[in-house]
Amino acid sequence: MEQTKIIAVTVENQPGVLARVAGLFSGRAFNIISLAVGETEDESMSRMTIVARGDEGVLEQILKQLNKLIDVIKVVDMSVEKCIQRELALIKVGVDGKSKQELMTVVDIFRAKVLDVSNESFTIEVTGTDEKINGFIDMVESFGIKEMVRTGTIALTRAKKTKKQEAKGESK
Amino acid sequence: MNGSQILLECLKKEGVDIVFGYPGGVVLPLFDALYAEKAINLVLVRHEQGAAHMADGYARSTGKVGVCLATSGPGATNLVTGIATAYMDSIPMVALTGQVATSLIGNDAFQEADITGITRPIVKHNYIVKDIKDLAQTIKNAFHIASTGKPGPVLVDLPKDVFTSEMDFTSYPSHPNLRGYKPVCEGNKLQIKKAVEMIEKAERPLLYVGGGVVLSGASEELMKLVEKTEIPVTTTLMAMDAFPSDHKLNLGMLGMHGTRCANYAVQESDLLIAVGARFDDRVTGKVADFAPHAKIIHIDIDPTSISKIVKVDVPVVGDAKNILKEITSQIKKMEHKDWVKQTEEWSKEFPLTYRDSETEIKPQYVVEKIAELTKGEAIITTEVGQNQMWAAQFSKFKKPRTFLTSGGLGTMGYGFPAAIGAQAGNPDKLVIDIAGDGSIQMNIQELATAVKYNYPVKIVILNNGWLGMVRQWQELFFGKRYSSTFIEDSVDFVKLAEAYGAKGYRIEKKADVEKTLKEAFAHKGLVIMDFKTSREENVWPMVPTGAALHSMIDGGLA
Structure with a gap:
């Protein structure tokens, strides 16, 4: 059965590392849904967040093959960790002839932000899990999406909580 | 010191005394330093592909890291097939390539090629050194990566200005700095215990042994396990020399051109180790029908090869030598009389055989004669195709690192330069x-190299005038439509040998086979023996592609 996995990969912050990871996916015909890369708290390392899709065997191979790369320092399967995931999307939505008010309602419901306004379009920023972003896209599709860009998911494990905090529901 | 001198110092610290290489524009400073270097012998090849295969043959036959060297651009790209060959068979190799000066990289400069980009999928790792300060540590890392864990080729790309810039060089780093590289060598204790229990319970266990046993130097440990447990052994093409051919529990090679006995044993076994x-x-043949009754224990140093193709019941990640030793010490003494008897019956009923002839020279006959005369003491290399399969089927091996063949990539043109590399590493061996x-x-151009350095390799050409393995497939699966496989009498190999200053024989009669082999083996220099063999001989038995292992065809031999 196909599943989606979020994988956090800590790598050497060196030229060519992205190519090694990307080459691994293309060379072995692994499916990649999104990939986000940036520096970490330690400037000698970068962190890639990869969202990959495949059956159990393929996902296991992806984790092992990533681990095998010399420049990969650590691979964490975020799907087995409690983690926070976020993705950001910028969406230019057409507004001519449609109700701007209706669009603003959707923006409010999704706690999105309007960044740029013209007579023809609004450019909206929306942040959240990919589910939330997909939901937002569904809602604004009827207005006409002129342009869209998504960052891909990034994720961090949740901090360890005391029992008391958990009881209070502060883990959300 | 300049970068060239530092590089040579580093190589010496790694114990390198021979490099197979070819000069060119950007590596001129390095070759200039080599000119004065006494401790490193540069073997000048005739094509860089030859250099890579020589380094590979040197590594396979000695267990040391092989080193090859080429200039930027075409020199580097000519290494590619040799690097890929080494990668597929996990051979420790360091390939050094020149690169255009750092200031020119990316400008499509003369003889520029992005060789780290080109080789990325076919190396264990690669580097481009952009600063002389990183040179020594990079060489340390390269040799460490190439030779540890699952070995493999590492390429180090060296821009011209790195060779010429200067710095103080005080000491070679004592350790690699690789925080992301920690191969697992010791097997997990719990997994080993599970494996032992499973082996003790099995009634029809079978050891399926691959090239990893040769690479880890585990032949002795394998023998001890076999002797304590009476478990039959089948080997892959890469491990024909891992276990003595004449051992009574050696069932021979398994797979497409394996023995019926080995393949039947796989299909009947209840535990495959x-x-x-x-x-x-x-x-495996058809994977779904592979070893249908067997549980599987998989001992391998590479976690990615576990459960990649066949689901494994007990994986043990680590070095074969350590793990086999540990299993042998824990396991009780066992016998498998009925099972061994069964394999002996298969062996007797379906031996590897061929229809011999008095009028023609059969290629298998030549290989058998070589085995008879050399008694497992020679190093055998092969090219790829029918010659490779006959060499595997009819040679007799005694010791590891005596059978060098391109198993994974299947590189035609591998055998001769690999033989030169092996000869360089084993001057006293045949x-x-x-x-x-x-x-x-x-890779016939390497005749010049072998003659120049007096590497007395013996080349046995099983000459049937065809690209034989492809012809065999055309005969069997493409209605005998022999598209582009007929190469009859295109070369006079005797004259060719003479043209290079070597000795050549053409052998057309069966009666001359043994005599010529003896003469050639006694000759001090390079010899080409052109055996005109039976034209349309096929390699049998055979598992057709997509069929299960037990569904072998044999051309009516059995």
């Missing part, structure tokens, strides 16, 4: 390349 093997498609008339021509 894979050691340093990776379930290649030439081994080194024989078993070749076809097609593949020998793929």
Whole structure:
């Protein structure tokens, strides 16, 4: 059965590392849904967040093959960790002839932000899990999406909580 | 010191005394430093592909890291096939390439090629050194990566200005700095315990042994386990020399051109113990029908090869030598009388055989004679195709690192330069390349190298005038439509040998086979023996592609 996995990969912050990871996916015909890369708290390392899709065997191979790369320092399967995931999307939505008010309602419901306004379009920023972003896209599709860009998911494990905090529901 | 001198110092610290290489524009400073260097012998090849295969043959036959060297651009790209060959068979190699000066990289400069980009999928790792300060540490890392864990080729790309810039060089780093590289060598204790229990319970266990046993130097440990447990052994093409051919529990090679006995044993076994093997498609046949009754223990240093093709019941990640030793010490003494008897019956009923002839020279006959005369003491290399399969089927091996063949990539043109590399590493051994008339021509230019340095390799050409393995497939599966496989009498190999200053024989009668082999083996220099063999001989038995292992065809031999 196909599943989606979020994988956090800590790598050497060196030229060519992205190519090694990307080459691994293309060379072995692994499916990649999104990939986000940036520096970490330690400037000698970068962190890639990869969202990959495949059956159990393929996902296991992806984790092992990533681990095998010399420049990969650590691979964490975020799907087995409690983690926070976020993705950001910028969406230019057409507004001519449609109700701007209706669009603003959707923006409010999704706690999105309007960044740029013209007579023809609004450019909206929306942040959240990919589910939330997909939901937002569904809602604004009827207005006409002129342009869209998504960052891909990034994720961090949740901090360890005391029992008391958990009881209070502060883990959300 | 300049970068060239530092590089040579580093190589010496790694114990390198021979480099197979070819000069060119950007590596001029390095060759200039080599000119004065006494401790490193540069073997000048005639084509860089030859250099890579020589380094590979040197590594396989000695266990040391092989080193090859080429200039930027075409020099580097010519190494590619040799690097890929080494990668597929996990051979420790360091390939050094020149690169255009750092200021020119990316400008499509003369003889520029992005060789780290080109080789990325076929190396264990690669580097480009952009600053002389990183040179020594990079060389340390490269040799460490190439030779530890699952070995493999590492390429180090060296821009011209790195060779010429200067710095104080005080000491070679004592350790690699690789925080992301920690190969697991010791097997997990719990997994080993599970494996032992499973082996003790099995009634029809079978050891399926691959090249990893040779690479880890685990032949002795394998023998001890076999002797304590009476478990029969089948080997892959990469491990023909891992276990003595004449041992009564050696069932021979498994897979597409394996013995019926080995393949039947796989299909009937209730426990397959894979050691340093990776379930290649030439081994498994139809995967769904592979070893249908067997549980599987898989011992391998590479976690990615576990459960990649066949689901494994007990994986043990680590070095074969350590793990086999540990299993042998824990396991009780066992016998498998009925099972062994069954394999002996198969062996008797379906031996590897061929229809001999008095009028023609059969290629298998030549290989048998070589085995008889050399008694497992020679190093045999092969090209790829029918010659390779006959060499594997009919040679007799005693010791590891005596059978060098391109198993994974299947590189025609491998055998001859590999033989030169093996000869360089084993000056006192008899080194024989078993070749076809097609593949020998793929690196024939290295005759000049072998003659120049007096590497007395013996080339045995099983000459049937065809690209034989492809012809065999055309005969069997393409209605005998022999498209582009007929290469009859295109070369006079005797004259060719003479043209290079070597000795050549043409052998057309069966009666002359043994005599010529003896003469050639006694000759001090390089010899080409052109055996005009039976034209349309096929390699039998055979598992057709997509069929299960027990569904073998044999051309009416059995």
